[in-house]
Amino acid sequence: MTENDGTYSALMELQQDRQPLKALKPKQAKEASENPKATPVEDLSTTPYVSQNYRFTESELRWLRHQAFKLTEKLGTKVSQNAILRIALAHFRDLYDKNPRNNPLLDGVSRLKK
Numbered sequence: 001m002t003e004n005d006g007t008y009s010a011l012m013e014l015q016q017d018r019q020p021l022k023a024l025k026p027k028q029a030k031e032a033s034e035n036p037k038a039t040p041v042e043d044l045s046t047t048p049y050v051s052q053n054y055r056f057t058e059s060e061l062r063w064l065r066h067q068a069f070k071l072t073e074k075l076g077t078k079v080s081q082n083a084i085l086r087i088a089l090a091h092f093r094d095l096y097d098k099n100p101r102n103n104p105l106l107d108g109v110s111r112l113k114k
Contacts, residue, residue, distance in 0.1 A: 044086055 056064070064081050071079035095104050 044083075044090060048082070048086065 064084060067084055068079050068081045071084075092104060095102075
């Protein structure tokens with residue numbers, strides 16, 4: 001058995017231990033869906049178990065790979081591209097939660113539409 005055998009099963013068990021919105025009382029589920037702040041923000045040390053695919057330009061991927069490599073070299077421990085993206089997402093969430101009227105994503109999205 002390799003070290004990766006059973007990883008999916010272990011992650012699925014972790015997922016089942018979490019309380020999904022459906023398992024919440026109706027009032028709690030409504031509050032959580034209406035107010036993202038009502039659901040706790042995950043700690044970055046939490047092992048991610050949901051996989052998604054995103055598209056990036058070559059330049060964006062090159063920058064991301066370079067940052068992961070530089071941080072790995074500087075810290076002496078593996079820093080993944082996924083960790084960098086999760087940190088960036090947490091940073092944007094924090095900025096938005098502090099001031100929802102000044103959403104930093106609005107500026108970025110408006111630049112994409114030009």
